[in-house]
Amino acid sequence: MPEFKDFEGQSAHLTRLRREFSDGTYAHAYLFAGPKGTGKRSVARLLAMSALCEGGGEKPCGACGPCRRVMADTHPDVHTVQPEKGKRDISVGVMRDTLDEVGVHAFEDGAKIFIIPDADRMNQQAQNSLLKTLEEPPDNTVFILTTARMAALLPTVRSRLRLVRFHALDYPAAARRLEALGMQPEKAAAAARLSQGCVGRALELGDETMEGRRALSAQLFGVHRASGIPAVTDAYKDDKTDREQLLYDVEGIVRDVLAAQAGGLELEETLFAAEARAYASRVPVEGGLKLMRAVQTARRMLTSHVTFTAVLETILLEVAEEYRQWPW
Numbered sequence: 001m002p003e004f005k006d007f008e009g010q011s012a013h014l015t016r017l018r019r020e021f022s023d024g025t026y027a028h029a030y031l032f033a034g035p036k037g038t039g040k041r042s043v044a045r046l047l048a049m050s051a052l053c054e055g056g057g058e059k060p061c062g063a064c065g066p067c068r069r070v071m072a073d074t075h076p077d078v079h080t081v082q083p084e085k086g087k088r089d090i091s092v093g094v095m096r097d098t099l100d101e102v103g104v105h106a107f108e109d110g111a112k113i114f115i116i117p118d119a120d121r122m123n124q125q126a127q128n129s130l131l132k133t134l135e136e137p138p139d140n141t142v143f144i145l146t147t148a149r150m151a152a153l154l155p156t157v158r159s160r161l162r163l164v165r166f167h168a169l170d171y172p173a174a175a176r177r178l179e180a181l182g183m184q185p186e187k188a189a190a191a192a193r194l195s196q197g198c199v200g201r202a203l204e205l206g207d208e209t210m211e212g213r214r215a216l217s218a219q220l221f222g223v224h225r226a227s228g229i230p231a232v233t234d235a236y237k238d239d240k241t242d243r244e245q246l247l248y249d250v251e252g253i254v255r256d257v258l259a260a261q262a263g264g265l266e267l268e269e270t271l272f273a274a275e276a277r278a279y280a281s282r283v284p285v286e287g288g289l290k291l292m293r294a295v296q297t298a299r300r301m302l303t304s305h306v307t308f309t310a311v312l313e314t315i316l317l318e319v320a321e322e323y324r325q326w327p328w
């Protein structure tokens with residue numbers, strides 16, 4: 001079972017949260033905000049256990065009935081709000097069903113806990129219906145919303161939540177944590193970097209992902225002139241990787257290349273193709289910064305229904321432009 005100490009350094013408020021949930025002085029609603037894989041959901045579950053634990057010592061004990069029921073997702077007073085099967089958004093219908101449960105008395109005589117992972121999936125109507133409950137919170141009920149995209153929540157909803165930020169670890173700290181969790185040192189170092197210090201994401205990485213990263217960096221920085229762009233965009237036309245994830249990976253690569261240009265990072269061969277290392281040694285840091293802005297523009301384009309080919313072109317054009325400006 002994960003423990004609070006597994007998340008040290010990922011939020012400054014862990015100790016306080018743990019105390020609030022252990023002694024029942026929790027707020028009505030929290031927003032755990034931070035990048036994917038920084039422990040938001042795991043901590044929410046540990047806090048639910050702390051609030052409901054019947055063990056005598058430090059909470060959660062992990063062994064009593066309530067603790068075990070929370071771990072097995074069978075505790076009747078812990079509700080995890082998910083979209084309907086096959087849907088991406090949390091609809092107003094799902095939210096109304098959830099809120100109907102708020103009025104029902106707790107089964108086990110303790111707190112009722114509603115966890116809404118990726119709460120940004122709530123559509124506007126769903127958020128508005130939650131808002132009414134947040135405005136008149138019932139006793140002994142606590143909401144924990146998690147999100148990696150805080151801006152997608154309505155300001156009126158955000159203002160009703162106590163914000164708790166979660167952070168990625170720096171690479172060495174993430175690698176040490178991964179090693180402590182049983183990963184081989186070499187893989188831990190690579191995974192820490194590839195996940196940008198988000199331990200939860202690092203744990204999910206397979207060897208293909210590592211190879212994919214190398215291939216992506218080769219394609220990205222292999223474009224030396226605009227005429228080379230269609231070959232790359234065509235290669236990704238039918239690629240099944242989640243677009244958002246792909247751009248997130250591109251951003252990670254560019255960030256590391258930028259750090260290398262600034263002299264703060266050695267690009268290790270296991271994760272970066274020769275093309276990326278060549279770009280970093282040839283193009284100065286201003287070029288890397290422009291490229292990073294192009295990536296951010298591309299991410300905005302992705303949310304406004306532009307074709308993925310056009311999104312990718314924005315980035316590749318910038319790479320080609322920098323190569324043109326800095327010939328050998």
Ligand SMILES: [Zn+2]
Binds near residue numbers: 052053054062065
């Ligand atoms: Zn317990």
